[in-house]
Amino acid sequence: MSLEQAIRLLIIGVEVGSIYALVALSVVLLYRTSKVLNFGQGEFSLFGCFLAFTLTSRFGFPLWLAFLLGLLASALVAGGFYAFLMRRAKAQDPMGLLILTLGFGLFANSALSLLFGVDNKQMPGFVDVIDTWTLAGFTVSKNSILIAAMGFVMMLALYVFVQKSKIGLAMRAVSQNPEVAKALGIPVNTVLISSWAAAAILGTVAALLLTPAITLNPNAMLDPLNKAFAAAVIGGMTSLPGAVLGGYLLGIIESYVGNFVPQFKLALAFVLVIVVLVVRPHGLLGEKETRRV
């Protein structure tokens, strides 16, 4: 492999990885507070996308306003899902909650198909998805740079939010021990509802940036979400920088592996997950969670 080819593969890996990273951030944010993998995450995000799509294409809303309303809508759905379903479900063990998100995902996926159709729609975006910049002979997609930049901005913003803000502090307290947090007078429910909403916003930002490139349909987030789960696990389910690191690692390794054995790209990506976990059972940057005996 020539150096030039190696760099091209690296660029492709980084471009895909930035999507995984952004979605993985939302996975980690949610897991830190709720200890749940949300299999309905893709549908929350796509609801926002479909809404934004309908607002611009049918009602002529300006793009920024439609996107903003889309973000708001998914935040509401996610917050509502937690407040009205997750919190009230009788099955409160992790497995039961996982299946609850799955059931809701199936329900929501069908609902999206019935409401908006199953065909591929052209999602409008802020930049032309085939526009590129050329740096030293290598072309880089403008949309990918936007996604990567957004990933870093979101990671930094979240970091500041979680470390410095009051609600961020409350989130950390809840993530460490919900019972103690409750005893200390922290409004645990409000914190959890807002972390569901925040995770949905993150996921929707990713979806709004990705769907212009790959078209919008009810299954558009299936693969990114699966990869984001893998990325979050590689980086460590409790670490925000870990999610970003995991996303990029997965994207880059997929790119190099896929160059040689495209058929086994997916399988090898997950073998990587297993290898990382055997060496570091809590991911690269994750902390060991205290397990109650």
Added chain:
Amino acid sequence: MKKSKLAVLTLSAVTAVALAQDTTGVTSNSIKIGTWGPTSGPAQVWGTVMLGIEAYFAKVNQTGGIHGRQIELLKRDDGYDPARTKLVVKDLIERQNVFALVGGVGTPNGLAILEDVRSNAIPWVSPATGSTAFSQIKDGKPATPTIFSTYTNYQIESVLLLRHAVNTLKLQRIGVVYINQGFGLEGAKGVEDEIAVLKDKATLVAKIPHEPSETSLALQALKLKESDAQAVVLYTADAYAISLLREMAKIGFKPQILASSVLTGTAMFQAGPATGWNGAIAASFLPFPTALLAEGKGDLKADIALLAMSQLSPAATKADPFRMLAGWAFAQPLVEGLKRTGPNLNRADFVKAMESLKNWKGSLFANISYSSTDRQGNNSVFLVKAVYAPKPGFVKVGGWVSFDKKR
């Protein structure tokens, strides 16, 4: 050898007995017909085919039905899971007692119910799959005499696409990108076989698969560019094809695109005029309605079908005319067979009536012919070119081309 022949003999004897005067699913004023496809899960775009079938039956029923009988269509969702396909089709056959099956999406899905169709001698018209397994001929006889295929198999499209690229456009270095599952693999094999036939006129420089779920096809685009292919054949679904075309445009690689018939919907034009879709050549086994053309009048029969469908399922017809029209076309030979059977409808006579279709041009297909030794009714395709001016749509490139069925 002897044993297998004996098995075939007993099998056909059993079939003959089962078929005799079998009027399951038929009453004096109705005929029950079953179909299935995915309306949930990742393959759900293909469920649209069922709406096309439904629309055609609605039209037939409106005009008085067939010999006084109304068609009652039972639709089922199998989520593209073969175990569920068998569940729903057994329900249709054994509990709902349908007279016949029509459409039915997917190769592994169809294979999962082949044995049931064969042993119960259920008429099945137009399996919605390009696999040759359903029209197979064994010892000079159809392996499953009650199946009548219409869907042109993907290998035939490949032949026509490649001949155009090599003989007309004088391109030699051919690449193919395909989705790593049933239909993609069949298409890729068709390309490989035809290149072997064309010998020194063309070489296959890239054969690149992608997984049924991938976020980006940038890698495939890069590999294509490295192969320096002059023409690239696409055997994949709309969203992946669009992603690939855009990734190719990003790295400034624009070979001649050759596309499978499954990419002849309106969605593909989202790829954009700056991508290889502008000028792409696609194969089609269905005539094009005016709505899909860049200019001029389309096929009259297709226009009539589209109008009828847009009254029943406006959103789906607008979004996905290709699969809607396919459903419509799949149902047409079935209805013709029912008409030809006459008022005394039974499965044995229906099979004979279907076999009497010879060079029949009454459907959207170019022509349909069956015989007692042939169950692949249609082998005609034609080529179109995707353009963006005066408006995004296709223009015709030549007329129908029919192929020897033995290929």
Added chain:
Amino acid sequence: MAMTHQHSERDLRLVASPQGWTMLALMLIFLLLLPQFFPAYAYPVALFMVYSLVAIGLNILVGFTGQISLGHAGFFAIGAYTAAKFAPIISFPLALVLTVLVCAAVGFLVGIPALKLHGPYLAIATSGFGLAVQQFFANTPSEWFGGHSGLIVEKRALFGELFARDRGYYYIVLLVALAFIFMAFNLARSHVGRAFVAVRDAELAAQTSGVNVEQVKTLAFAISAVYAGVGGALFAPLLGIVSPESFGLLLSVQFLSMIVIGGIGTIVGGILGAGLVTALQDQLSQAANWSGLLYGLVVVLVMLFESQGLYGRWQKIRRSWKTP
């Protein structure tokens, strides 16, 4: 997790009372006669029995040791492909034995790295295993396992004319399923079963009282894999075709939903969950466009209103009858 084991003592015995024996006998007679009187239900019920085996196996892992798996479609696939490939060569019973050996070995191997992992890490790692198995069968040379087209399995060639169709083959599924269900009940009562439960409820306590936790966990993985594999081996002739499309992540998810819906940690729960999921697939498909919506809704409702699945609900109903 702590809530789920309160009924397990009861569950350890296959049948507890004379009424129980009568119920069991009636159920067996019903199952034996079903293909004769309701031939159209032979396939759905056989499929339900196949899924039951997988659910029981998954429940041995999840319910008895607290480990999660989103990769059981992988073991199911290994069983199906082993049967499809080798039954025509070495006969179906021997292929079944081979399946047990292969799945036990693979289960054991997967169980070792799984020891270190918990919660989401284990869930994602096992889903990766399932995916790798699917890709292996799809992408290895097609002379091996048929590649993407898969392998055709002919019941007629394997079992003869008597079992060539679903209503005959049903009895083979019934026989094997009953044998493995019986073994599961015995396992739950045995030393091993008690060790499983001890590990789930208090890993440290179990360790200090002399249970080799690592051994127990890997053993649970192996046994669980065997059940899924046997289910797969029965599935191959039942469907008649084994192709990679059948063994995706969605199937693993479906298996997990069976035990959660039916009741984690109980054998009957797994069977009930498999029954409900198969019945929903069978019935909801009629709703065409609405089927996914309704299926999701049922799952959500069960989780909303019942913490211990269908079996827990059944137990509550039974207790409310007994204590008027």
